[in-house]
Amino acid sequence: MTKWHPDAGLLRRPVYISLADQFSAAIKSGRLAANEKLPAHRDLAYDLKLSIQTISKAYDILARRGLVSGEVGRGTYVKPSGPPFQSPYMAEGQADVIDLSIVTPVCTPLQFERMKAALHRLGDTIAPASVLSFRPNTIFPRHNDAAAGWLATMGINVSPQYVLLTNGCASAFTVALMTAVGPGAILAAEEVCYHVIRPLADYLGIRVRAIATDADGMLPDALDEACDREQIRAITLQPNLANPTAVLMTEGRRQALADVARKHDVAIIEVDVFGPLLSDRPRPIAALAPERTLYVTGFSKVIMPGLRIGYVIAPDHLAATIANRQLMANWMATPVMAEIATLWLVDGTMDTLLKWQRETLRVRNRIVAKCFEGLAYRAHPEGLHVWLPLSPDHDEVAFASQARARGVAVAPSTPFCLSGAPVGAVRVSVGATEEENLRAGLDVLASLLRAAPDLNVLSL
Incomplete structure (x- = not known):
């Protein structure tokens, strides 16, 4: 009261x-x-x-x-008023700006040609139900089979009937949030996390609590204390190359967080949008605590942005609920996109494009290592982004403005901070531009970090 x-x-x-x-x-x-x-x-x-x-x-x-x-x-x-929603990336590309602000996989004519070929092939092979039926159960059984095979490579063993197809990971996360939390309940998240969590939770009437972190992600003791203070319904985690901090959580930390969740009977929403990129990764939390974890993954961050198909798997006791939430929010995934994803999973194209992406990112992250030599940053050899802390004498807004003045766009930390207060860091994408531009943009950022800050440039 x-x-x-x-x-x-x-x-x-x-x-x-x-x-x-x-x-x-x-x-x-x-x-x-x-x-x-x-x-x-x-x-x-x-x-x-x-x-x-x-x-x-x-x-x-x-x-x-x-x-x-x-x-x-x-x-x-x-409801918390919170800071106004801010997009961390440029709304539109500009020819005179090297855009390192938006996280996207590397895209070349290879991806475009593969998509065109798939669309041509579907013109001759698509099943009538995929364009004429309103019934998801009529359309998706074959796609669920292919999805279950793909998920097994992610460490998720699931029966096909429990795979729910959505229009990308954002859609999957939304229905997972609606299922596991609900209006008025509390969601726990890392204090610096995916920028959509706060505004989406506010829109759904969900309260959010920020949990302290270290270099390995959310702190189990901090989560335990928060659960003792109030009734937290669920936590959301991104253990594989978290956006924006690029943390790859150890299996020990994943297990410790799962143990806390089990102790307090808290659900876990595991968002694994970058996991497929990693050739060697710890087991997913969903494999450690399958009875309480809703697992989300997809293709738009690892194959190409236009392949908007996501998969979400819920524990048995939530399977019917999440299917109903999907019906209410979206009815069903777009069948044509599901057809393309399934075609590529079956004929090996998905695996080919994924391996190409990994190899390309290894090259690009070697460029990062060379340009940022001697600087403190967090990245992964197969990652799509870099978390770049700034020294105390560099104001975050001024740094981003100075970079923009020199033709480079980065994502400041503020949109990712649940408190709305910046933590003095920027996110740098390595996939959003050509390799030559990436090198040039990284050189600009490195030179700004190594020089005394220009206090006369204060706004974007």
Whole structure:
């Protein structure tokens, strides 16, 4: 129960609007803080001598105003205002800028030609159901079989009927979040994490708690303490080359986090968008704690951006729920994209393109090592991005602005920080541009880091 309480003497007709206005003013002034729980409908109705229906109508207005979130049985909470959503990358490419801000696999005419060939082939071979049926169960059994085979190479052993196809990893993560957490509940995430987590959770009415990390990812002790303080419903983790920090979590850390989750009966959402790139990787958390882990992977970050097919696997007790969430949110994955993914999984194209990507990234990360020699940074020889901490005398915004002034775009840390406060680092993509431009852009960043900061350039 919150310390602030509405004043019955200030209510005017219509009462539910007047009551909502009192709550709105209290939230905006800070008297009701972010994540505070509002009084239960019945309790507030008793205190103010109003009907429960009036309280419900007032709370509905607050929800429509975007000030609160919740559901029956869990309570109603003040939504965090949080920092405004910021995209970490350039919205549109510019010919005069070397774009190292957006994380994308290396794409050349090879990928484009393979996609064109697949589309031509589908013109002669696609099944009628893939374009004429509304029933996912009619379309996807063959695709599920191919997906299960691919997932086995990721360390996930699953029966085909439990594979859910989605329109990419973002869609898969959304339905996983809707399944494992739900409105009003709490999601734990690393304090620096994928920039979509906060705004998506806010939109779904989910509260987010930032958990401290070290060089190996989320700290199990910090998670344990957070679970002791309040009822955390789920944690989300990206153990393979986390975006943006490029952390590759050890199997020991994965096991320790799984043990904490098991102790507190917390679900785990494991997002493995970069895992396929790694020729040698620890077992997925889903293999260590299959009874509570929802596993997400796909192809747009490791093969090509336009191959928007994702896979999500849920524990048996959540399988029906996540399938229903997918039906509500998206109905089903786009069958034509599923056809292409399955075709490539079966004929070996997917494996060929993946191996090509790994080899290309090894070359590019050797360029990183040469350009950044002597500098502190985190990367992986088969990774798509670099996490570049700045020295204390380099302001993050000024550094990104100086880089842009010299024709190089990078992603500052602020959009990735759950607190909204920058941590003094930038994310650098190694796949978004040609090799020659990559080398030139990295040289610019290295020279800026090695020089005294120019304090006259302060904004992008």
